[in-house]
Amino acid sequence: MSQINKPQIPQRQCNILDYGAIGDGKTKNTQAISQAIADCSQKGGGKVIFPAGKWFTGPIHFLDNIELTLLVGAEINFSDNRSDYLPLVLSRYQGMDYYNYSPLIYARDCQNIAITGKGKIVGNGEKWRVWSDKPQDPDAGAELVAMVKSGVPAEERIFGEPYGLRPSFVQFVNCKNILVQGISIEDGPMWTIHPIYSENVTIDNVKINTYGINTDGIDVDSSKNVLIKNSDISAGDDAISIKSGLGIDKLSPNRPSENVVIENCQMKKGHSGISIGSELTGGIKNIIMKNNIFSSTNDGFKIKSSADRGGMVENIWLDKTQMSVNAHAILLDMFYDSHVHADSNQASVVKNILISNTNITKAQNAFMINSTDKEHVFNVIVTNFNAVSGRGIQVDNVGRFEIDRISVKSKR
Numbered sequence: 001m002s003q004i005n006k007p008q009i010p011q012r013q014c015n016i017l018d019y020g021a022i023g024d025g026k027t028k029n030t031q032a033i034s035q036a037i038a039d040c041s042q043k044g045g046g047k048v049i050f051p052a053g054k055w056f057t058g059p060i061h062f063l064d065n066i067e068l069t070l071l072v073g074a075e076i077n078f079s080d081n082r083s084d085y086l087p088l089v090l091s092r093y094q095g096m097d098y099y100n101y102s103p104l105i106y107a108r109d110c111q112n113i114a115i116t117g118k119g120k121i122v123g124n125g126e127k128w129r130v131w132s133d134k135p136q137d138p139d140a141g142a143e144l145v146a147m148v149k150s151g152v153p154a155e156e157r158i159f160g161e162p163y164g165l166r167p168s169f170v171q172f173v174n175c176k177n178i179l180v181q182g183i184s185i186e187d188g189p190m191w192t193i194h195p196i197y198s199e200n201v202t203i204d205n206v207k208i209n210t211y212g213i214n215t216d217g218i219d220v221d222s223s224k225n226v227l228i229k230n231s232d233i234s235a236g237d238d239a240i241s242i243k244s245g246l247g248i249d250k251l252s253p254n255r256p257s258e259n260v261v262i263e264n265c266q267m268k269k270g271h272s273g274i275s276i277g278s279e280l281t282g283g284i285k286n287i288i289m290k291n292n293i294f295s296s297t298n299d300g301f302k303i304k305s306s307a308d309r310g311g312m313v314e315n316i317w318l319d320k321t322q323m324s325v326n327a328h329a330i331l332l333d334m335f336y337d338s339h340v341h342a343d344s345n346q347a348s349v350v351k352n353i354l355i356s357n358t359n360i361t362k363a364q365n366a367f368m369i370n371s372t373d374k375e376h377v378f379n380v381i382v383t384n385f386n387a388v389s390g391r392g393i394q395v396d397n398v399g400r401f402e403i404d405r406i407s408v409k410s411k412r
Contacts, residue, residue: 003259004225005200007112007177009067012046014039016055023053025077030058030084037066045112050074050119058084062107062175070119070183078104080127088160090173092196092221093141094340095246095279096148098157100164103171104188107178114179115170121185128166128189129212140165145340148249166214168194176200184209191216192235197255201226211236217270219243222255222282228262238275239267239297244282246340247309256283266293273297273325274318277304278338280348281311290319300329300363301355304336305348307372313350320357329363329387330355332377333370347372353380360387366408367393374399382406 014036017023021032033048033055040046045065052073058081060068070076085101090108093100104123107113115121140163147157159165169188172178174197184207185192192208192215195201201223208217208231215236220226221243233239244257267273273294276284294300300323303313323329332350350371360366366387371377378399385406392408395401 004202004227005177006202007067007114007179009065009112009114010044010046012040012043013049014046015049015051017051021055023051023055025054025056027056028058028079029055033057033060037061037063041066050076050117059102060105061102062110062113064110065112067114067116070115070117070121072118074117074119076119076121078122078124080124082164083161085167086160088158090154091167091171093144093165095243096144096249097154097252098144098159099155100159101167103167103169103194105170107171107175108173109175110172111176113172113175113177114181115183116179116181118182119184121183123169123186123188123210125187125189125210125212125215145248151250153251166190168192170194171196172198172201174198178202179204180206182206186210188215190214191219193218194221195223195226196221197253198223199225203228203231205230207231208233208235210234213237216241220257220260222253222257224258226260228260229264231265233265233267234269237270238272239270240265240273241275242284242287243277243279244284244311246279247281247311248340254282256285258283258285260287262289262292264291266295267297268295270297272299272302273323275302275304276313276316278306278309278336280305280313281309283312285312285314287316288319289317289321292321294321294323294325296324296326298326299331300325300360302328302331302333303350304333306336306338306341307334307347308341308345309348310346311348313348315352317354318356318358321359323358323360324362325360327363328365328368329360329389330367331365332368334372334376335370347376349375350377351379355382355385357384358386360389363387363389365389365391365394369395369398371397373397
């Protein structure tokens with residue numbers, strides 16, 4: 001991962017207090033924070049300082065060469081007034097590009113940006129989740145799918161006022177040289193940290209605690225050269241997910257997620273510890289996951305795709321993993337039902353998977369592969385694999401499946 005360039009931020013400091021911010025948890029500081037970012041960027045960039053206090057605000061938008069630094073005792077709390085998140089911005093919702101309410105923290109076409117420090121960011125997600133797993137208007141999600149399938153360009157897929165879809169919490173669109181380090185993030189409206197079409201992303205020593213439908217911890221989405229390490233994640237959906245597009249959008253860039261390292265992380269709650277898919281049509285390759293601990297997630301490591309999604313997943317290595325999970329420890333599922341189907345009827349291809357040095361102390365199923373055809377999942381190697389589970393290894397329609405040094409003890 002020497003290819004990853006961390007952001008180079010000037011040492012200049014711009015304290016939001018100097019721009020009129022008030023840390024009483026009630027005064028809205030959107031304008032003061034925006035002025036601090038603009039002034040710091042105009043001067044060549046630097047650190048926008050959030051001192052101790054409760055800083056209530058609307059959305060925060062990055063400019064080049066800006067680092068948001070949260071000092072000890074600093075807490076950013078976000079407004080739940082949806083009109084604060086206008087004008088609409090380019091975003092991506094479950095693999096489909098569109099325009100919607102701004103994410104709470106947002107960057108587009110930026111480089112050398114960071115969020116660092118010992119403070120906390122709170123999303124007030126409960127108010128967004130009034131929509132539950134559906135948008136405010138029950139037809140908004142279906143309308144977006146219909147627009148995408150009929151070839152409506154992304155700039156004409158307009159949501160938000162008077163209805164829209166829940167935005168991501170922290171989102172980077174087409175950005176380079178990104179660092180998120182040290183902070184705590186709580187209670188987002190949907191996906192928590194969400195890089196899209198971005199490159200050189202480092203997420204280090206971050207604590208995420210969020211809940212509710214679709215509140216993934218980290219979603220790597222059609223992005224390249226990503227390092228996630230030393231982090232602690234409790235999520236309402238997948239703790240970490242790697243994605244690359246839904247497969248129904250012919251107008252969006254067909255870009256893979258590639259060169260991702262996930263190491264020394266703890267996933268304490270979520271649908272999966274780490275998942276690949278189900279939006280994977282742009283391809284996912286070169287993923288290394290090592291020295292991670294999954295405790296009390298539903299599944300451990302999962303690759304999921306529907307039978308018509310297309311795309312290729314290749315060169316995946318899970319190593320030195322500790323798991324205590326409620327359902328599947330390892331699951332490769334080519335029959336995943338996403339409720340949105342592509343028109344190509346082309347199955348995904350999954351190849352070159354290495355599972356090594358894995359210790360499972362609790363699971364209903366230790367290892368399962370559900371495949372459509374031996375040409376669609378092949379070259380899977382499992383070595384030094386120890387599990388205590390209700391069921392052992394179950395494999396269907398796999399080309400070249402090798403096991404070595406396997407111990408599975410039944411526990412019902």
